[in-house]
Amino acid sequence: MLKKIFAILLALVIVFPLFYNISLSLFSPRDFNTSPALFFPSSPAFENFSRAVSHRYFLRYTINSLVTATLAAVIRTLIVTLSAYAFSFLHFRGKKIILFFLLLSAFIPQDSLLYQNYVTVSRMNLTNTYLGIIITSLFSATQLMMLMTAMKSLSKDTFDASRVDGAKDITILFHIIVPLTKSVIITIFLQSFIGVFNAYLWPLLVTNTPDMRTIQIGVSLMGYQESGRMGPLFATLLIILIPFVILVVATRKLIIKALSNGLSY
Amino acid sequence: MRAKNDKRGYLYVLPAVILVAVFSYYPFLKAFISSFFLKTQSGEFSAFVGLDNYKALFSNGYFLESVNTTFLITAIFVPLNTFLTLLAASFVRRESRFNEITGSLYIIPMAFSMSLLALLFKQIFSPTNSIINRIFGLDIVWLNDRISAIFAIIILCIFLDFALDYILLLSAFRKIERNIIEASLIDGANEIQRYFLIELPQIIPTLIMTIFIAVKDALLISAPIMLMTEGGPFRSTESVMFYYYIEAFRGQNRAAESTISTITVLFSALLLIIYSAVQKRRRHA
Numbered sequence: 197m198l199k200k201i202f203a204i205l206l207a208l209v210i211v212f213p214l215f216y217n218i219s220l221s222l223f224s225p226r227d228f229n230t231s232p233a234l235f236f237p238s239s240p241a242f243e244n245f246s247r248a249v250s251h252r253y254f255l256r257y258t259i260n261s262l263v264t265a266t267l268a269a270v271i272r273t274l275i276v277t278l279s280a281y282a283f284s285f286l287h288f289r290g291k292k293i294i295l296f297f298l299l300l301s302a303f304i305p306q307d308s309l310l311y312q313n314y315v316t317v318s319r320m321n322l323t324n325t326y327l328g329i330i331i332t333s334l335f336s337a338t339q340l341m342m343l344m345t346a347m348k349s350l351s352k353d354t355f356d357a358s359r360v361d362g363a364k365d366i367t368i369l370f371h372i373i374v375p376l377t378k379s380v381i382i383t384i385f386l387q388s389f390i391g392v393f394n395a396y397l398w399p400l401l402v403t404n405t406p407d408m409r410t411i412q413i414g415v416s417l418m419g420y421q422e423s424g425r426m427g428p429l430f431a432t433l434l435i436i437l438i439p440f441v442i443l444v445v446a447t448r449k450l451i452i453k454a455l456s457n458g459l460s461y
Numbered sequence: 462m463r464a465k466n467d468k469r470g471y472l473y474v475l476p477a478v479i480l481v482a483v484f485s486y487y488p489f490l491k492a493f494i495s496s497f498f499l500k501t502q503s504g505e506f507s508a509f510v511g512l513d514n515y516k517a518l519f520s521n522g523y524f525l526e527s528v529n530t531t532f533l534i535t536a537i538f539v540p541l542n543t544f545l546t547l548l549a550a551s552f553v554r555r556e557s558r559f560n561e562i563t564g565s566l567y568i569i570p571m572a573f574s575m576s577l578l579a580l581l582f583k584q585i586f587s588p589t590n591s592i593i594n595r596i597f598g599l600d601i602v603w604l605n606d607r608i609s610a611i612f613a614i615i616i617l618c619i620f621l622d623f624a625l626d627y628i629l630l631l632s633a634f635r636k637i638e639r640n641i642i643e644a645s646l647i648d649g650a651n652e653i654q655r656y657f658l659i660e661l662p663q664i665i666p667t668l669i670m671t672i673f674i675a676v677k678d679a680l681l682i683s684a685p686i687m688l689m690t691e692g693g694p695f696r697s698t699e700s701v702m703f704y705y706y707i708e709a710f711r712g713q714n715r716a717a718e719s720t721i722s723t724i725t726v727l728f729s730a731l732l733l734i735i736y737s738a739v740q741k742r743r744r745h746a
Contacts, residue, residue, distance in 0.1 A: 200559065203552035206545075207566040213620060214569055216592060217581050231590040275480070278473040288470035298477055301485040303733055307681050307702060308725040311709035311718050312488030315504075335480040365469065394574035396684050401710070412576045416688070426584070433577050440572035444624075445565055455628050 217437065220430035221245070228426050244427035248435060251428070253406055257414030258436075260326075264410060265393035268330035272388045273381060275335055280343040281369050302337035307397070314401050328402045329410065333392050339384045346380040347373065379453065386447075390440075411436060492722035500715040514716040523696060524717070527704040530611065534700065535679035538615045542622055542675050547668065549623075550630035551656070564631065571624035578620060579688035586613040586689075607697040610690045614698065617685050622678060626671040633667035634660060666740060673736045677729060701725065 220228075222240040230238075248254060282288075283295050306313070313332055322328030350373065374381060399410045409417060415436075420429035444451070496515070499508045518524055549567050553560035570578075585592055586603040594601060604610045637660060645659045683702035686692060692699040692707070699707070701721065709718035 199552060202548075203560075203563050206549055206552065207563050210549075210620075210623065211566050211569055213573070213578065213581055213585070216585060220581075220584060229590070232595040233587070233590040233592040235592070235595075275476045279477045282470040282473035286467040286470035286473070288467050291470065294474055294478060298474070298481055301481045303730040304485045304489055304726055305677075305681055305729050306484075307683065308705075308722050308729070309485070309488040309492065310706065312491050312722065313484055314710075316483065316488065331480075332484045335477045337481075340477070365473075394576075396574075396576045396688075397706075412574055415577065415580065429580070430584070433580060436574075437572055437577060440574075441569060444568055444572045448565055448568055451568070451571075452628050452632055455625070455632065 214437070214441065217430055217434055221427065221434045223427050223430070225425065225427065228424075241427055244431035245435070247425070247428040248431035251418055251432070253409070253414060253418060254432065256407060257409055257411040260329075260408060260414075261393050261411040264326050264329045264399075265389045267326060268333050268392040269385050269389035271330070272334050272336065272339075273385045276339050276343055276384055277369070277374065277381065280340055280347055281365070281373065283340075284344055284347040285368075285373075298335075298340060299337050302341075306332060310397065310401065313398075317402055323402050324405050324408045326408075329395075329399050329408075330392060332398060333388070333395070336384075336388070339387065343377065343380055343384065346377040350376055379450065382450070383455075489722070489726055492719045492726075495715065495719035496723045502713065504715065514720045518717055518720045521717075523699065524701075524704055524721075526696070527699045527701045530698060531680060531682065531700045531702075534611060534615060534618070534682060535676060537611075538618050538679045539672060539675045541615070542619050542626065543668070543672055545619060546623060546626035546630055546671065549627045550634055554631060554634035554660070556635070567627050568624045570620045573620070575621060575684055576688060579617060579685050582613065582617045582620075583689055586616075604690055605694060607694070610694070610698045614682075614685055614689055617689060618679065618682065621685070622675060626675070629667055629671055630664060633664040637663045666743060669736075669739060669743075673732065677732055680728070680732075681725065 216235075219234075219236055221244055222237040222242065223234070223244075224238065224241040227234050227237050227241075279298070283291065317323060317328050317331060320328075322331060393410075394412060395410070396412050400413045403409050403413070406417070415429065415432055418429070418432070420426060420432075495506075497509060497511060498506045499510050499514075501507050553564040553567070573581075583604075586609075588602050588605050591599075591601070591603050593599065593603070601609055603613055641659060641663070642655065645655050650658065681702050682700045683706055686698055686700055686703045687706070690698045692703055702725065705718065705721040705725070708714040708721075
């Protein structure tokens with residue numbers, strides 16, 4: 197019983213930011229200045245939401261985020277799947293060395309190389325482009341490992357891929373192997389999508405025109421904090437947040453299963 | 462007959478190889494080599510200076526302060542985060558209706574991205590009217606001094622890592638073979654004995670993994686600080702990676718940029734090596 201009470205208390209703490217965000221999104225300008233701070237709005241200011249949605253860049257930022265996250269997730273899943281297939285089912289000279297070269301990159305944190313990568317991307321003239329925003333997120337060594345583990349568990353003689361020619365690879369891969377490793381591939385896709393959708397530092401560096409900003413950076417640049425109109429800011433936050441809350445709660449079983457099987461540091 | 466060399470294999474791994482070469486190895490090697498040279502503003506090498514750039518870095522007061530701040534954050538964040546996530550997973554480790562509902566609340570922080578949560582926490586820890594002060598009856602001007610700012614940053618970091626660590630620990634608990642637990646029931650072990658003697662030892666590998674993830678996240682922290690405090694007040698909450706960001710992009714400080722890149726990459730590699738050594742030793746023990 198005592199355990200249940202503590203479990204609920206902890207849950208209240210964990211859910212508090214979400215609750216408070218909902219509350220703040222309905223605060224009037226006066227509610228923000230009331231001291232001591234309020235838990236609930238004095239009267240719900242629903243106009244915060246219409247202000248948020250009608251901001252001239254709201255739609256643009258959101259579209260930029262959705263487009264870059266989708267593009268990155270599709271390309272990354274494809275690149276990871278193709279290389280996992282090659283390493284698991286094909287035989288070619290230097291395979292082990294190439295695999296080692298790829299996996300060793302997990303030791304190199306991207307955050308430590310922000311400046312050098314920024315220089316490379318601006319030399320390629322990719323600043324302020326979708327490709328520039330996603331180009332450093334198109335491969336992940338940990339995901340390659342995840343998928344190779346899943347493919348290894350498939351029986352090897354069933355698809356001795358080395359017996360077929362290139363054209364048939366694609367058939368085998370997409371008709372037999374992908375369906376059998378579906379849950380890992382979906383996880384890789386979702387992880388990549390969320391990772392790029394939520395990215396902050398890199399898109400901040402490689403974009404500087406309002407047209408190309410993503411929503412994560414955009415919310416701080418909409419001028420709400422400067423003008424003190426905080427209600428629409430938190431309404432914007434909530435609009436972005438709600439789909440993810442639904443996604444996380446609805447797919448929690450899949451997330452738990454995938455993470456418990458696949459994640460390796 | 463098995464073909465000896467499937468040349469198309471190279472084609473399938475080529476995109477990954479190019480990406481890793483261009484955006485991981487090349488920038489690291491460039492930073493590593495640059496760290497031993499003086500460079501002009503336009504980025505050309507001008508003179509080999511050996512370890513002078515490193516010496517300059519380690520005699521810079523702001524850098525040393527940032528090292529200090531990073532270690533302070535790590536030292537508080539890692540144990541606190543480990544304790545809370547372990548507590549959450551332990552509470553709901555058995556399958557029941559109550560645990561199912563409570564457990565799904567524990568993963569809600571996963572829905573927040575870092576930048577949204579940081580903006581929200583800036584309001585929660587507002588210097589003028591913080592809801593934290595109202596809840597706990599405090600009178601703190603948050604974010605206005607080093608200690609309260611660092612505390613707020615640590616709480617933010619806990620919310621950022623909580624859901625993932627909780628899920629990893631929960632699935633570790635649920636993967637324990639049922640017959641191990643049942644055997645302990647026959648032996649007459651009570652709930653507390655069973656938890657500490659039977660279940661906890663089984664999840665140690667996962668616990669070690671979450672601890673290492675937390676250490677790595679804390680040592681490389683930068684964006685949450687950028688959004689919450691911008692390194693202030695008076696540059697007192699700058700972390701190493703925040704200092705790197707400021708020097709590289711605002712200060713155009715090539716020496717600091719290349720040396721910090723090199724040090725942090727080597728440091729994280731070292732951390733991973735220690736991690737795999739620890740896990741390997743446990744397996745053989």
